[in-house]
Amino acid sequence: QKEVEQDPGPLSVPEGAIVSLNCTYSNSAFQYFMWYRQYSRKGPELLMYTYSSGNKEDGRFTAQVDKSSKYISLFIRDSQPSDSATYLCAMSRGVDRDDKIIFGKGTRLHILP
Amino acid sequence: SAVISQKPSRDICQRGTSLTIQCQVDSQVTMMFWYRQQPGQSLTLIATANQGSEATYESGFVIDKFPISRPNLTFSTLTVSNMSPEDSSIYLCSGVGATDTQYFGPGTRLTVL
Structure with missing residues (x-):
């Protein structure tokens, strides 16, 4: 079993819909959870960063972590065509030098106008 | 936030040649890394670039193939040596x-013929 599993998509939704992106993981030691957004021909940019379980909200974006299920989600409300990108989940045990970040493969999201 | 630039943004190279990619950060960072992102795959860590000393390579990556330099806190190079289409x-x-917080450069798209 891979450490981080993420459905590559593509996921197509109409503008204005709520988008749900998910990842599962196998390593219970992961404590830090991140979502990156990557536009075509650009590097990933950090979107959300959460520590341990719970929810975190930032504008139209909500990150959710369920450590008991080893499941994390990113919700996008009122989705816009500009949200079309690849979304990568990432996680690590800690922030020390030896705590490597493990990335999912990314989910390609298309918001249809 | 840190702004990271890379040169070149893309290149097409012949088999057996080498390419050096430059990375410049606009502010001091504690750690610098080099990743590879292949189509449909997650980001794969190649190595940690250590200032003034040899880089720390991940399993499957070796210094002879991917020599890395980091002469100061804001600059690093990665060389892809003796390239093949893979x-x-x-x-x-x-x-x-x-x-x-981890920031990424825009990436260098390499095609080896």
Whole structure:
């Protein structure tokens, strides 16, 4: 079993819909959870960063972590065509030098106008 | 936040040649990394670039193939040596700032013929 599993998509939704992106993981030691957004021909940019379980909200974006299920989600409300990108989940045990970040493969999201 | 630039943004190279990719960060970062992103695959860490000393390579990556330099806190280079078509990929430079947030450069898209 891979450490981080993420459905590559593509996921197509109409503008204005709520988008749900998910990842599962196998390593219970992961404590830090991140979502990156990557536009075509650009590097990933950090979107959300959460520590341990719970929810975190930032504008139209909500990150959710369920450590008991080893499941994390990113919700996008009122989705816009500009949200079309690849979304990568990432996680690590800690922030020390030896705590490597493990990335999912990314989910390609298309918001249809 | 840190702004990371990479040169070149893309290149097409012949088999057996080498390419050096440059990474410049606009502010001091504690750690710098080099990743590879192949189509449909997650980001794969190649190595940690250590200032003034040899880089720390991940399993499957060796210094002879991917020599890395980091002469100061804001600059690093990655060389892809003796290239083959299997080295065609996007190579990403990344830096971790004082707040432990990881930032990525725009990537270098390499095609080996």
